[in-house]
Amino acid sequence: MLKNPVVLLDLVDRLANLMRSEFRRIGSDEGLQPVHVQALMFLEQANRFSNTPQALAEYLGLTKGTVSQSLLLLDRRGLIERYQDEIDKRVVRLRLSPLGEAFLSESSPAALWQTATRDISANRVRYSVSVLRTILYELQNYNGGPPFGVCSTCVYCQRKSQRIHHCTWFGERLSGPETRKICREQVPKTGYLSVTE
Protein backbone atom coordinates (compact mmCIF):
# COMPACT_ATOMS: atom_id res chain seq x y z
CA MET A 1 0.00 0.00 0.00
CA LEU A 2 1.39 3.35 -0.96
CA LYS A 3 1.84 5.79 1.85
CA ASN A 4 1.96 8.81 -0.39
CA PRO A 5 -0.68 11.35 0.70
CA VAL A 6 -1.43 11.98 -2.96
CA VAL A 7 -3.15 8.62 -3.05
CA LEU A 8 -5.43 9.92 -0.33
CA LEU A 9 -6.15 13.05 -2.36
CA ASP A 10 -6.94 10.87 -5.31
CA LEU A 11 -9.43 8.87 -3.28
CA VAL A 12 -11.10 11.92 -1.83
CA ASP A 13 -11.48 13.43 -5.28
CA ARG A 14 -12.81 10.27 -6.74
CA LEU A 15 -15.29 9.59 -3.98
CA ALA A 16 -16.50 13.16 -4.31
CA ASN A 17 -16.88 12.74 -8.07
CA LEU A 18 -18.94 9.62 -7.57
CA MET A 19 -21.15 11.24 -4.98
CA ARG A 20 -21.52 14.18 -7.29
CA SER A 21 -22.89 11.82 -9.92
CA GLU A 22 -25.18 10.36 -7.29
CA PHE A 23 -26.43 13.81 -6.34
CA ARG A 24 -27.06 14.53 -9.97
CA ARG A 25 -29.14 11.39 -10.22
CA ILE A 26 -31.00 12.22 -6.99
CA GLY A 27 -31.83 15.72 -8.12
CA SER A 28 -32.74 14.93 -11.71
CA ASP A 29 -36.38 14.20 -10.87
CA GLU A 30 -36.81 17.65 -9.40
CA GLY A 31 -34.57 19.27 -11.98
CA LEU A 32 -31.93 20.01 -9.37
CA GLN A 33 -28.21 20.10 -9.99
CA PRO A 34 -25.67 18.44 -7.68
CA VAL A 35 -24.80 21.75 -6.08
CA HIS A 36 -28.43 22.30 -5.15
CA VAL A 37 -28.60 18.98 -3.40
CA GLN A 38 -25.40 19.86 -1.55
CA ALA A 39 -26.89 23.17 -0.52
CA LEU A 40 -30.00 21.50 0.87
CA MET A 41 -27.84 19.03 2.78
CA PHE A 42 -25.86 21.90 4.23
CA LEU A 43 -28.99 23.73 5.37
CA GLU A 44 -30.17 20.57 7.05
CA GLN A 45 -27.02 20.58 9.16
CA ALA A 46 -26.18 24.24 9.66
CA ASN A 47 -26.83 25.74 13.07
CA ARG A 48 -28.54 29.06 13.54
CA PHE A 49 -25.30 31.04 13.32
CA SER A 50 -24.40 29.53 9.98
CA ASN A 51 -27.58 29.42 7.92
CA THR A 52 -26.68 32.31 5.63
CA PRO A 53 -25.73 32.61 1.94
CA GLN A 54 -22.25 33.71 2.94
CA ALA A 55 -21.67 30.63 5.09
CA LEU A 56 -22.96 28.39 2.33
CA ALA A 57 -20.61 30.02 -0.15
CA GLU A 58 -17.65 29.38 2.14
CA TYR A 59 -18.81 25.84 2.69
CA LEU A 60 -19.10 25.07 -1.00
CA GLY A 61 -16.02 27.01 -1.98
CA LEU A 62 -18.00 29.18 -4.41
CA THR A 63 -18.47 32.92 -4.69
CA LYS A 64 -21.38 34.60 -3.01
CA GLY A 65 -22.81 35.69 -6.34
CA THR A 66 -22.90 32.13 -7.61
CA VAL A 67 -24.51 30.85 -4.45
CA SER A 68 -27.05 33.65 -4.48
CA GLN A 69 -28.34 32.42 -7.83
CA SER A 70 -28.63 28.84 -6.62
CA LEU A 71 -30.58 30.02 -3.59
CA LEU A 72 -32.96 31.99 -5.78
CA LEU A 73 -33.69 28.82 -7.69
CA LEU A 74 -34.25 26.78 -4.54
CA ASP A 75 -36.54 29.50 -3.27
CA ARG A 76 -38.55 29.59 -6.48
CA ARG A 77 -39.00 25.83 -6.24
CA GLY A 78 -40.24 26.23 -2.70
CA LEU A 79 -37.51 24.06 -1.22
CA ILE A 80 -36.10 26.71 1.12
CA GLU A 81 -37.37 29.78 2.93
CA ARG A 82 -35.48 33.04 3.22
CA TYR A 83 -36.12 35.64 5.87
CA GLN A 84 -34.39 38.72 7.11
CA ASP A 85 -32.26 38.66 10.22
CA GLU A 86 -33.87 40.54 13.13
CA ILE A 87 -30.78 42.39 14.24
CA ASP A 88 -28.58 42.81 11.19
CA LYS A 89 -30.97 43.61 8.40
CA ARG A 90 -28.40 42.92 5.73
CA VAL A 91 -28.17 39.22 6.38
CA VAL A 92 -30.58 36.69 4.99
CA ARG A 93 -31.40 33.62 7.02
CA LEU A 94 -32.10 30.34 5.29
CA ARG A 95 -34.00 27.25 6.31
CA LEU A 96 -35.43 24.22 4.63
CA SER A 97 -39.11 24.47 3.84
CA PRO A 98 -41.36 21.50 4.64
CA LEU A 99 -41.08 20.65 0.94
CA GLY A 100 -37.29 20.79 1.16
CA GLU A 101 -37.27 18.54 4.18
CA ALA A 102 -39.59 16.13 2.45
CA PHE A 103 -37.34 16.07 -0.58
CA LEU A 104 -34.30 15.19 1.50
CA SER A 105 -36.04 12.51 3.51
CA GLU A 106 -37.57 10.93 0.43
CA SER A 107 -34.55 11.04 -1.83
CA SER A 108 -31.99 10.62 1.00
CA PRO A 109 -28.89 11.65 -0.95
CA ALA A 110 -26.63 9.89 1.52
CA ALA A 111 -28.35 6.51 1.21
CA LEU A 112 -25.79 5.15 -1.24
CA TRP A 113 -22.99 6.29 1.01
CA GLN A 114 -24.66 4.70 4.03
CA THR A 115 -24.88 1.44 2.15
CA ALA A 116 -21.28 1.60 1.04
CA THR A 117 -20.05 2.23 4.59
CA ARG A 118 -22.39 -0.30 6.16
CA ASP A 119 -19.67 -2.86 6.86
CA ILE A 120 -17.03 -0.46 8.11
CA SER A 121 -16.61 -0.44 11.86
CA ALA A 122 -17.42 2.68 13.84
CA ASN A 123 -13.81 2.79 14.96
CA ARG A 124 -12.49 2.93 11.44
CA VAL A 125 -14.95 5.63 10.50
CA ARG A 126 -14.03 7.66 13.57
CA TYR A 127 -10.35 7.27 12.85
CA SER A 128 -10.72 8.39 9.25
CA VAL A 129 -12.90 11.30 10.26
CA SER A 130 -10.18 12.41 12.62
CA VAL A 131 -7.53 12.27 9.92
CA LEU A 132 -9.62 14.05 7.29
CA ARG A 133 -10.67 16.67 9.78
CA THR A 134 -7.03 17.42 10.53
CA ILE A 135 -6.34 17.84 6.85
CA LEU A 136 -9.36 20.10 6.47
CA TYR A 137 -8.20 22.18 9.38
CA GLU A 138 -4.74 22.54 7.87
CA LEU A 139 -6.11 23.39 4.45
CA GLN A 140 -8.08 26.20 6.00
CA ASN A 141 -4.97 27.63 7.56
CA TYR A 142 -3.63 28.28 4.09
CA ASN A 143 -6.90 28.99 2.42
CA GLY A 144 -8.78 31.19 4.83
CA GLY A 145 -12.34 30.35 5.68
CA PRO A 146 -13.84 28.31 8.45
CA PRO A 147 -13.61 24.53 8.80
CA PHE A 148 -17.29 24.08 9.78
CA GLY A 149 -17.38 21.59 12.62
CA VAL A 150 -20.06 20.51 15.07
CA CYS A 151 -20.48 22.50 18.28
CA SER A 152 -20.00 19.50 20.53
CA THR A 153 -16.30 19.37 19.68
CA CYS A 154 -15.73 23.12 19.76
CA VAL A 155 -13.60 24.98 22.29
CA TYR A 156 -16.31 27.62 22.64
CA CYS A 157 -18.98 25.10 23.61
CA GLN A 158 -19.33 24.61 27.35
CA ARG A 159 -21.67 22.25 29.07
CA LYS A 160 -23.71 24.02 31.74
CA SER A 161 -25.97 21.20 32.85
CA GLN A 162 -27.41 17.95 31.60
CA ARG A 163 -29.28 19.61 28.78
CA ILE A 164 -27.92 23.09 28.49
CA HIS A 165 -24.76 24.15 26.71
CA HIS A 166 -23.34 27.57 26.23
CA CYS A 167 -21.44 29.03 23.30
CA THR A 168 -18.82 31.45 24.60
CA TRP A 169 -18.22 32.80 21.10
CA PHE A 170 -21.73 34.00 20.36
CA GLY A 171 -22.66 34.21 24.03
CA GLU A 172 -25.84 32.21 23.64
CA ARG A 173 -27.35 29.08 25.04
CA LEU A 174 -27.46 25.93 22.98
CA SER A 175 -29.81 23.01 23.32
CA GLY A 176 -28.53 19.46 23.13
CA PRO A 177 -29.59 18.86 19.52
CA GLU A 178 -28.09 22.18 18.51
CA THR A 179 -24.65 21.04 19.59
CA ARG A 180 -24.81 18.37 16.89
CA LYS A 181 -25.14 20.90 14.10
CA ILE A 182 -22.27 22.46 12.21
CA CYS A 183 -21.05 25.99 12.76
CA ARG A 184 -18.83 28.26 10.70
CA GLU A 185 -17.03 29.52 13.79
CA GLN A 186 -16.15 26.12 15.17
CA VAL A 187 -12.62 25.64 16.50
CA PRO A 188 -11.94 21.99 17.32
CA LYS A 189 -10.85 21.08 20.82
CA THR A 190 -7.49 19.43 21.18
CA GLY A 191 -8.00 15.71 21.16
CA TYR A 192 -10.37 15.89 18.22
CA LEU A 193 -7.60 16.37 15.73
CA SER A 194 -5.19 13.57 15.04
CA VAL A 195 -1.69 14.23 16.24
CA THR A 196 1.63 13.64 14.59
CA GLU A 197 2.36 10.77 16.95
Next chain:
Amino acid sequence: MLKNPVVLLDLVDRLANLMRSEFRRIGSDEGLQPVHVQALMFLEQANRFSNTPQALAEYLGLTKGTVSQSLLLLDRRGLIERYQDEIDKRVVRLRLSPLGEAFLSESSPAALWQTATRDISANRVRYSVSVLRTILYELQNYNGGPPFGVCSTCVYCQRKSQRIHHCTWFGERLSGPETRKICREQVPKTGYLSVTE
Protein backbone atom coordinates in the same frame (compact mmCIF):
# COMPACT_ATOMS: atom_id res chain seq x y z
CA MET B 1 -16.69 12.66 18.00
CA LEU B 2 -19.63 11.52 15.95
CA LYS B 3 -19.33 8.07 14.49
CA ASN B 4 -21.99 8.65 11.89
CA PRO B 5 -20.61 7.87 8.43
CA VAL B 6 -22.44 10.93 7.14
CA VAL B 7 -19.84 13.04 8.90
CA LEU B 8 -17.25 11.28 6.80
CA LEU B 9 -19.21 12.01 3.64
CA ASP B 10 -19.40 15.61 4.68
CA LEU B 11 -15.64 15.79 5.11
CA VAL B 12 -14.93 14.11 1.80
CA ASP B 13 -17.26 16.51 0.02
CA ARG B 14 -15.81 19.50 1.71
CA LEU B 15 -12.20 18.56 1.10
CA ALA B 16 -13.06 17.95 -2.52
CA ASN B 17 -14.75 21.34 -2.77
CA LEU B 18 -11.69 23.02 -1.34
CA MET B 19 -9.34 21.22 -3.67
CA ARG B 20 -11.65 22.10 -6.51
CA SER B 21 -11.18 25.75 -5.61
CA GLU B 22 -7.45 25.15 -5.46
CA PHE B 23 -7.48 23.53 -8.90
CA ARG B 24 -9.44 26.49 -10.19
CA ARG B 25 -6.78 28.80 -8.85
CA ILE B 26 -3.98 26.65 -10.26
CA GLY B 27 -5.51 26.54 -13.70
CA SER B 28 -6.58 30.16 -13.93
CA ASP B 29 -3.23 31.32 -15.31
CA GLU B 30 -3.56 28.95 -18.24
CA GLY B 31 -7.29 29.47 -18.53
CA LEU B 32 -7.96 25.92 -17.39
CA GLN B 33 -10.99 24.79 -15.42
CA PRO B 34 -10.74 22.50 -12.39
CA VAL B 35 -11.83 19.53 -14.44
CA HIS B 36 -8.96 20.09 -16.86
CA VAL B 37 -6.45 20.04 -14.06
CA GLN B 38 -8.00 16.85 -12.78
CA ALA B 39 -7.77 15.33 -16.24
CA LEU B 40 -4.07 16.18 -16.50
CA MET B 41 -3.47 14.68 -13.07
CA PHE B 42 -5.24 11.53 -14.15
CA LEU B 43 -3.16 11.22 -17.30
CA GLU B 44 -0.04 11.57 -15.21
CA GLN B 45 -1.05 8.52 -13.23
CA ALA B 46 -2.91 6.32 -15.69
CA ASN B 47 -1.14 3.21 -16.93
CA ARG B 48 -1.03 2.27 -20.57
CA PHE B 49 -4.26 0.29 -20.39
CA SER B 50 -6.19 3.23 -18.98
CA ASN B 51 -5.08 6.30 -20.90
CA THR B 52 -8.23 6.65 -22.99
CA PRO B 53 -11.13 9.12 -23.08
CA GLN B 54 -13.48 6.42 -21.90
CA ALA B 55 -11.37 5.62 -18.83
CA LEU B 56 -11.10 9.30 -18.00
CA ALA B 57 -14.87 9.68 -18.25
CA GLU B 58 -15.38 6.81 -15.83
CA TYR B 59 -12.76 8.24 -13.53
CA LEU B 60 -14.33 11.68 -13.43
CA GLY B 61 -17.89 10.40 -13.37
CA LEU B 62 -18.79 12.38 -16.49
CA THR B 63 -20.18 11.35 -19.84
CA LYS B 64 -17.88 10.54 -22.71
CA GLY B 65 -19.22 13.43 -24.74
CA THR B 66 -18.38 15.91 -22.03
CA VAL B 67 -14.91 14.51 -21.58
CA SER B 68 -14.32 14.51 -25.32
CA GLN B 69 -14.79 18.28 -25.37
CA SER B 70 -12.40 18.81 -22.48
CA LEU B 71 -9.81 16.71 -24.25
CA LEU B 72 -10.19 18.72 -27.44
CA LEU B 73 -9.46 21.84 -25.44
CA LEU B 74 -6.40 20.32 -23.77
CA ASP B 75 -5.21 19.18 -27.16
CA ARG B 76 -5.65 22.64 -28.69
CA ARG B 77 -3.64 24.09 -25.84
CA GLY B 78 -0.89 21.58 -26.52
CA LEU B 79 -1.05 20.07 -23.07
CA ILE B 80 -1.82 16.55 -24.21
CA GLU B 81 -1.17 14.39 -27.24
CA ARG B 82 -3.69 12.07 -28.82
CA TYR B 83 -2.83 9.16 -31.04
CA GLN B 84 -4.60 6.20 -32.45
CA ASP B 85 -4.27 2.77 -30.89
CA GLU B 86 -2.29 0.37 -33.03
CA ILE B 87 -4.60 -2.59 -32.68
CA ASP B 88 -8.06 -1.20 -32.07
CA LYS B 89 -8.33 1.77 -34.38
CA ARG B 90 -11.39 3.13 -32.59
CA VAL B 91 -9.62 3.93 -29.38
CA VAL B 92 -7.66 7.10 -28.85
CA ARG B 93 -4.63 7.01 -26.60
CA LEU B 94 -3.77 10.01 -24.50
CA ARG B 95 -0.57 11.20 -22.94
CA LEU B 96 0.76 14.36 -21.43
CA SER B 97 2.79 16.47 -23.79
CA PRO B 98 6.07 17.96 -22.56
CA LEU B 99 4.13 21.17 -22.07
CA GLY B 100 1.53 19.34 -20.03
CA GLU B 101 4.19 17.73 -17.87
CA ALA B 102 5.84 21.08 -17.39
CA PHE B 103 2.55 22.62 -16.36
CA LEU B 104 1.97 19.96 -13.72
CA SER B 105 5.46 20.12 -12.32
CA GLU B 106 5.46 23.90 -12.19
CA SER B 107 1.99 24.42 -10.77
CA SER B 108 1.97 21.20 -8.71
CA PRO B 109 -1.76 21.06 -7.99
CA ALA B 110 -1.21 18.74 -5.03
CA ALA B 111 1.24 21.05 -3.27
CA LEU B 112 -1.36 22.50 -0.94
CA TRP B 113 -2.54 19.02 -0.06
CA GLN B 114 1.02 17.89 0.56
CA THR B 115 1.50 20.78 2.92
CA ALA B 116 -1.74 20.09 4.74
CA THR B 117 -0.86 16.44 5.25
CA ARG B 118 2.75 17.12 6.14
CA ASP B 119 2.32 16.36 9.84
CA ILE B 120 0.16 13.31 9.49
CA SER B 121 1.99 10.07 10.05
CA ALA B 122 2.35 7.58 7.24
CA ASN B 123 0.41 5.09 9.31
CA ARG B 124 -2.58 7.35 9.61
CA VAL B 125 -2.54 8.12 5.93
CA ARG B 126 -2.30 4.43 5.07
CA TYR B 127 -5.14 3.61 7.41
CA SER B 128 -7.41 6.26 5.95
CA VAL B 129 -6.53 5.24 2.43
CA SER B 130 -7.57 1.73 3.30
CA VAL B 131 -10.94 2.86 4.65
CA LEU B 132 -11.70 5.19 1.76
CA ARG B 133 -10.67 2.59 -0.75
CA THR B 134 -13.10 0.14 0.79
CA ILE B 135 -15.87 2.70 0.47
CA LEU B 136 -14.91 3.41 -3.12
CA TYR B 137 -14.95 -0.28 -3.88
CA GLU B 138 -18.40 -0.65 -2.36
CA LEU B 139 -19.73 2.39 -4.17
CA GLN B 140 -18.65 0.86 -7.45
CA ASN B 141 -20.59 -2.29 -6.69
CA TYR B 142 -23.76 -0.27 -6.80
CA ASN B 143 -22.67 2.20 -9.40
CA GLY B 144 -20.90 0.16 -12.03
CA GLY B 145 -17.55 1.33 -13.26
CA PRO B 146 -14.04 0.48 -12.17
CA PRO B 147 -12.42 1.58 -8.90
CA PHE B 148 -9.06 2.50 -10.51
CA GLY B 149 -6.34 1.20 -8.24
CA VAL B 150 -2.59 0.76 -8.63
CA CYS B 151 -1.29 -2.44 -10.18
CA SER B 152 0.90 -3.32 -7.23
CA THR B 153 -2.15 -4.16 -5.12
CA CYS B 154 -4.08 -5.94 -7.86
CA VAL B 155 -4.91 -9.63 -7.94
CA TYR B 156 -3.87 -9.80 -11.60
CA CYS B 157 -0.40 -8.44 -10.91
CA GLN B 158 2.20 -11.16 -10.36
CA ARG B 159 5.82 -10.64 -9.58
CA LYS B 160 8.06 -12.66 -11.89
CA SER B 161 11.45 -11.49 -10.74
CA GLN B 162 13.14 -8.58 -9.03
CA ARG B 163 12.13 -6.12 -11.71
CA ILE B 164 9.56 -7.84 -13.84
CA HIS B 165 5.88 -8.13 -13.09
CA HIS B 166 3.16 -9.70 -15.16
CA CYS B 167 -0.47 -8.70 -15.56
CA THR B 168 -2.57 -11.82 -15.96
CA TRP B 169 -5.57 -9.75 -17.08
CA PHE B 170 -4.00 -8.13 -20.09
CA GLY B 171 -1.34 -10.82 -20.42
CA GLU B 172 1.51 -8.35 -20.61
CA ARG B 173 4.70 -7.62 -18.76
CA LEU B 174 4.90 -4.64 -16.45
CA SER B 175 7.97 -2.78 -15.36
CA GLY B 176 8.44 -1.77 -11.75
CA PRO B 177 7.39 1.86 -12.24
CA GLU B 178 4.36 0.74 -14.19
CA THR B 179 3.01 -1.17 -11.21
CA ARG B 180 2.69 2.14 -9.38
CA LYS B 181 0.27 3.57 -11.92
CA ILE B 182 -3.47 3.27 -11.75
CA CYS B 183 -5.51 0.91 -13.90
CA ARG B 184 -9.18 0.78 -14.71
CA GLU B 185 -9.23 -3.01 -14.42
CA GLN B 186 -7.65 -3.17 -11.00
CA VAL B 187 -9.18 -5.58 -8.51
CA PRO B 188 -7.68 -5.12 -5.05
CA LYS B 189 -6.06 -8.07 -3.34
CA THR B 190 -7.56 -9.15 -0.05
CA GLY B 191 -5.65 -7.44 2.69
CA TYR B 192 -5.75 -4.13 0.92
CA LEU B 193 -9.32 -3.47 1.84
CA SER B 194 -10.24 -2.85 5.43
CA VAL B 195 -12.30 -5.60 6.99
CA THR B 196 -15.40 -5.42 9.09
CA GLU B 197 -13.59 -6.49 12.23
Next chain:
DNA sequence: TTTTTTAGTATCGGATCAATACCACAGACC
Protein backbone atom coordinates in the same frame (compact mmCIF):
# COMPACT_ATOMS: atom_id res chain seq x y z
C1' DT C 1 -22.74 -10.46 -44.93
C1' DT C 2 -25.58 -8.33 -41.66
C1' DT C 3 -26.30 -6.84 -37.12
C1' DT C 4 -24.94 -5.23 -32.83
C1' DT C 5 -21.83 -3.24 -29.77
C1' DT C 6 -18.24 -0.06 -28.59
C1' DA C 7 -15.00 4.24 -28.76
C1' DG C 8 -15.18 8.56 -29.89
C1' DT C 9 -16.89 13.10 -31.97
C1' DA C 10 -20.29 16.92 -33.20
C1' DT C 11 -23.96 19.81 -31.97
C1' DC C 12 -27.37 21.92 -29.11
C1' DG C 13 -29.40 23.87 -25.06
C1' DG C 14 -29.66 24.40 -20.21
C1' DA C 15 -27.10 25.48 -16.19
C1' DT C 16 -22.92 26.57 -13.36
C1' DC C 17 -19.69 29.85 -12.21
C1' DA C 18 -16.72 34.06 -11.80
C1' DA C 19 -16.50 38.87 -12.43
C1' DT C 20 -18.26 43.18 -12.12
C1' DA C 21 -21.29 46.41 -10.70
C1' DC C 22 -24.62 47.68 -7.65
C1' DC C 23 -27.69 48.39 -3.37
C1' DA C 24 -28.63 48.38 1.57
C1' DC C 25 -27.17 48.24 6.05
C1' DA C 26 -23.69 48.44 9.90
C1' DG C 27 -19.99 50.36 12.20
C1' DA C 28 -16.20 53.67 12.73
C1' DC C 29 -14.35 58.02 12.71
C1' DC C 30 -14.77 62.86 12.60
Next chain:
DNA sequence: GGTCTGTGGTATTGATCCGATACTAAAAAA
Protein backbone atom coordinates in the same frame (compact mmCIF):
# COMPACT_ATOMS: atom_id res chain seq x y z
C1' DG D 1 -25.44 64.08 12.98
C1' DG D 2 -22.51 63.16 8.57
C1' DT D 3 -19.12 60.77 5.93
C1' DC D 4 -16.42 56.82 4.90
C1' DT D 5 -15.45 52.15 4.80
C1' DG D 6 -16.57 47.42 5.18
C1' DT D 7 -19.84 43.75 4.65
C1' DG D 8 -24.02 40.78 3.18
C1' DG D 9 -26.61 40.11 -0.64
C1' DT D 10 -28.50 40.69 -5.45
C1' DA D 11 -28.48 41.58 -10.67
C1' DT D 12 -26.32 40.99 -15.00
C1' DT D 13 -23.21 39.33 -18.36
C1' DG D 14 -20.34 36.13 -20.65
C1' DA D 15 -17.50 32.05 -20.75
C1' DT D 16 -17.60 27.28 -19.95
C1' DC D 17 -19.28 22.95 -18.35
C1' DC D 18 -22.24 19.22 -18.91
C1' DG D 19 -25.84 15.94 -20.47
C1' DA D 20 -28.62 14.43 -24.25
C1' DT D 21 -28.96 13.16 -28.71
C1' DA D 22 -27.41 11.99 -32.98
C1' DC D 23 -23.75 10.51 -35.64
C1' DT D 24 -19.30 8.02 -37.64
C1' DA D 25 -16.12 4.40 -37.72
C1' DA D 26 -14.32 0.26 -36.24
C1' DA D 27 -14.73 -4.14 -33.87
C1' DA D 28 -17.22 -8.12 -32.67
C1' DA D 29 -20.93 -11.17 -33.09
C1' DA D 30 -24.42 -13.51 -35.52
